[in-house]
Structure formats: C-alpha cells, structure tokens
Amino acid sequence: VxxxxxxxxxxxxxxxxxxxxxxxxxxxxxxxxxxxxxxxxxxxxxxxxxxxxxxxxxGPRRPLDPMYHTLCKNLSYDDIKLSASIVIIYHNEALSVLIRMINSILDRTPSEYLKEIVLFDDYSHDDCIIREKLLEYGLVEKWPLNKIINERSEKRNGLIRARMAAADLASGDVLIFLDSHCEVTERWIEPLLKTIQEDRKRVVLPVIDLINPMKFDYSQAMIAKMSFDWRLSFNWVYFPWEYFDIPEHNYQPFRQVIYLTLNKLVGQRTPMMSGGLFAIDKNYFYEMGGYDKGMEIWGGENIEMSLRIWLCGGSIVVHPCSRVGHLFRMRRPYQSKAGLDTNLYNTVRAAKVWFDEYQKYFYHRRPDALKMNVGDLTERLELKKKLGCKPFKWFIEEIDPSLKPKERLEDEL
Structure with a gap:
C-alpha cells in the first residue's frame, strides 16, 4: 500500500x-x-x-480509546436538539490524513447531530488535488454522500476567506470549524452542542490533543487556557503539574468560574481561542460579523475573533470532555502573499479596531507595524459600533488581567 x-x-x-x-x-x-x-x-x-x-x-481509520475523564461518562446529552455542520478547509493535504479524519467524524458522531461535512479545497496545487479520490473512497466505504459537500475553489482564498465561503454552504444549527488534519474521539461533539444549546452566545472549544507529524502517534494534551501578549503572539497557559494532583482539576479546571454537578459540566473560560478548532452557533457567527474578510491568508484571525466575542456580549470556553487530536506540522508548508507578513498585517487590523488607547503597547513591541497600511477598516469599526461592544479596558480588567501593562512606555516617563 x-x-x-x-x-x-x-x-x-x-x-x-x-x-x-x-x-x-x-x-x-x-x-x-x-x-x-x-x-x-x-x-x-x-x-x-x-x-x-x-x-x-x-490506514483509513484507527481505534482510539476514550480520552475524556471518567466523570464525563455520567453526563447526559439526551436533550440535544441541535445539528452541526463540520467545516473543513484544506490546501495541499495528504489524502490518507483527510480520509482518516472524515472516517473518525462519521464513526464517532451520532448521525442525528451531523447535518453535513463541508469539504472546501482552497485551490490545492495540481499534484495535491484529491477531490475525486475522496469521492472514489467514499463510494468504496459507502460514506453517506448526501451528508458530504465537496467543493473546490478556482482561486486561492486563504484560510480566512475560505472559511467564510464554506460556511455559506452549511445548513446546520452549529458550525464546527476543524483544521484538515485532525481526528475526533468518542463523544467529542456532544459537549460542544450541549454547551451552545444552553447559551447560543458561547463559543466552545475542544481540548486539543497531539498527533505527532513523524510517527503519527496520538497523545493527550494537558488542559489549558489560551491568551496572547502585547506582540499579539498566541500563548498556551498551562498549570503546574501539582495542580492536577487534585482529582477534580482533571475534569473541572478553573473552579472559580465553573460550576459542576453530575448532570451539568460547563467548560473552562478562556480569553483566547486557538482558532483551528471551535464550535459556534451559525446565526451567531453571522450576527457577530463572521471573519474579517479584509485579513489575508492566515494569522491573527483567532485573536480578532476572540476579542470581538468577549467585548460584544459572548464568551469562549474549553470543554474538558470534548477532545480532538490535531496534527501539529513541523512548519507551515504553504506560502503567504509575496512580500507580505500576513500575521503582522492581520494583527495590526485587529489592534486598530479593538485596542482603543492601548494600541501604543502593541506598537511599542512591534514598531515594524507603525507604517503598515492594512486597508479600509470602516466596515469593522461600524460593526463594533453596531454590536455595542465594550472598551478594551474591560477585557483587561475582567477577562485577562495578565495583559495589564506592567511598565510605563518611554514617552510617558
């Protein structure tokens, strides 16, 4: 083979x-x-x-033991009424990786919750076009092809615009965005849907486990929350090992903001989301303005969306009972626009829209951003006003106090 x-x-x-x-x-x-x-x-x-x-x-599928804590077995999901569209954007992805991902979704997602899988090829290179091969395998495997939307773009959009295009094809109550190199585990979708059903303005993340890029072994990751620094670099925030010596911390992180009973487990509150894997009510996604289509290719879109969710009335949680394996590649194998640092470009757009008087702390750490032209921001600023969003100062005080500036800038001394 x-x-x-x-x-x-x-x-x-x-x-x-x-x-x-x-x-x-x-x-x-x-x-x-x-x-x-x-x-x-x-x-x-x-x-x-x-x-x-x-x-x-x-091969096309592999067995994975349940990855969640044993307490999760006691949670009831009988009253879930929502359906989900799984949105997967891919650009140059190995056929075996994507097939195994789709099989894991079909094998481990109750059919009543799965509205469809939206596969969107963002203009893969000629030697990486696998759309017809996916269909061929689907016929062999007897996939429910009525639940699989398989589209290819005629131009390179980049992750951000491609996700918007693919979301427009979806018809489920909930959009679940997944990177194209993942494998879901047993009872992965129920905690996501149940949490959104309880509050449609919650954006819910699974715990992101690790798939090795060379050996492809699957390993559990520590439960963590996510944040960013004043360079707008994304950070994982971990706990010391002794934190998990207390049994309940393994299934209920952040007791100060989460309440647990045997029939209700709400995920941990996190300032940021990683961006690759999350679930959101479809109508809420569009009400909140989706992705910023003025951003380019990839980078920073997760920070911008996280700020918008928190500042404009929503919340972000990680549910410890939902676990999805993610293949962390050795590098980013595709190119950005020639001569453009898309991550910097996108984060400047985010800072200009959301940071208010705190923009100076970003520019102090990224002086190369000062002269960058990031296009027209009128639409996003009007969206901010329309949604009645809170000032960024509120985010620092209420959601992520670690961002509170600890030193004065030179022009303030």
Whole structure:
C-alpha cells in the first residue's frame, strides 16, 4: 500500500491500523525501502510538513480509546436538539490524513447531530488535488454522500476567506470549524452542542490533543487556557503539574468560574481561542460579523475573533470532555502573499479596531507595524459600533488581567 494509496484505494481501505503496528500510543517508524518511497517521502515533507508514509501505513481509520475523564461518562446529552455542520478547509493535504479524519467524524458522531461535512479545497496545487479520490473512497466505504459537500475553489482564498465561503454552504444549527488534519474521539461533539444549546452566545472549544507529524502517534494534551501578549503572539497557559494532583482539576479546571454537578459540566473560560478548532452557533457567527474578510491568508484571525466575542456580549470556553487530536506540522508548508507578513498585517487590523488607547503597547513591541497600511477598516469599526461592544479596558480588567501593562512606555516617563 503506502505510496500506492492514490492508485489502489479499494485495497488501502482494508488496511488495519493494529496490524500495521500503528496504535495510538506507540506508532512504529516507517522504513524507506526503495527510491520510489524516498521520493514520495520527500515530496510529502515539502508539501505537507509531515511523514506521509507513516500516515498511509496507519490506514483509513484507527481505534482510539476514550480520552475524556471518567466523570464525563455520567453526563447526559439526551436533550440535544441541535445539528452541526463540520467545516473543513484544506490546501495541499495528504489524502490518507483527510480520509482518516472524515472516517473518525462519521464513526464517532451520532448521525442525528451531523447535518453535513463541508469539504472546501482552497485551490490545492495540481499534484495535491484529491477531490475525486475522496469521492472514489467514499463510494468504496459507502460514506453517506448526501451528508458530504465537496467543493473546490478556482482561486486561492486563504484560510480566512475560505472559511467564510464554506460556511455559506452549511445548513446546520452549529458550525464546527476543524483544521484538515485532525481526528475526533468518542463523544467529542456532544459537549460542544450541549454547551451552545444552553447559551447560543458561547463559543466552545475542544481540548486539543497531539498527533505527532513523524510517527503519527496520538497523545493527550494537558488542559489549558489560551491568551496572547502585547506582540499579539498566541500563548498556551498551562498549570503546574501539582495542580492536577487534585482529582477534580482533571475534569473541572478553573473552579472559580465553573460550576459542576453530575448532570451539568460547563467548560473552562478562556480569553483566547486557538482558532483551528471551535464550535459556534451559525446565526451567531453571522450576527457577530463572521471573519474579517479584509485579513489575508492566515494569522491573527483567532485573536480578532476572540476579542470581538468577549467585548460584544459572548464568551469562549474549553470543554474538558470534548477532545480532538490535531496534527501539529513541523512548519507551515504553504506560502503567504509575496512580500507580505500576513500575521503582522492581520494583527495590526485587529489592534486598530479593538485596542482603543492601548494600541501604543502593541506598537511599542512591534514598531515594524507603525507604517503598515492594512486597508479600509470602516466596515469593522461600524460593526463594533453596531454590536455595542465594550472598551478594551474591560477585557483587561475582567477577562485577562495578565495583559495589564506592567511598565510605563518611554514617552510617558
């Protein structure tokens, strides 16, 4: 099988992950036996920034033990009435990675909650076009093709605009955005939908577990919240190990803001979301202005959206009972616009709209942003006014006190 996957999907569909020695704990490294495999391996490294041979060897699906804390088993989700559209944008993704992701969703998501999976190819390179191969495998595997929307863009949009285009195709009550290199685990979707059903202005994140880019083994990540600094760089905020010596902290982080009973577990409050994986009420997504279409390709969109949610009446939580594995690639394998730092460009747009008088702290740490032209912000500023959003000072005082400036700037001394 291995590098012949794209030519023999019917055979590859029968590959057993356990027989391949690729269980979720101790995946075996792949040995390259000939020049053909070596060429394929190097191509995968260039295009995807992970070991495509290792991914192919695992096969189209693999068993994963429940990753949630045992208390989560006692939670009831019988009254969920919402359906979800899973939105997946991909640009140059390995066929085996995306197939295994789709299988994990179909295998571990109750059909009554799954409205559809929206697959949106954001103009992958010619040697990475897999749309027809996905359909071919879906016919072999007998996927419910009536629940799979499979579209390809005729131009490169970038993640931000592509997600907006794909969301327009969705019809579920809830949009669940997932990066295109994930694997969901047992009972992953129920906590997300239940939490949104209780409050449609909650944006809910799963705990993001780790998939190794070379061995493809799956490992649990520590439950953490997310923040950013004055450079607008995203940060994971972890706890010391002894914090988890108290059993309840393993399923109920941040007791000061979360209340737990046997039939209700609300996720932890977090100032930021990572951006790759989250669930949001579809109508609320559009009411809040979706993504800033003035942003370019990738970077900073998660910070902007997080600020908008908190400042304009919503909230963001991580639900400890929902866990999704994410393949953390060795690098970002695709290019941005020529000559443009898209992450800086996008964060400047966010700062200009949301930071009010605190913009100076951002520019003090990113002086290269001062002269950057980031286009017209009129629409986003009008949205801010329309939504009746709070000032950024409120965010610092109520949501993320760690951002409180600790030193005076030179012009204030």
């Amino acid at each position: 291995l590098n012949d996957i794209i030519f023999s999907l019917a055979d590859w569909s029968k590959v057993n992950a356990n027989a391949s020695g690729c269980d979720h704990v101790t995946a075996k490294p792949v040995e390259i036996t000939d020049e053909k495999q070596n060429k394929y391996f190097k191509w995968g490294q260039e295009k995807f920034a992970y070991d495509v041979l290792a991914s192919d060897k695992i």
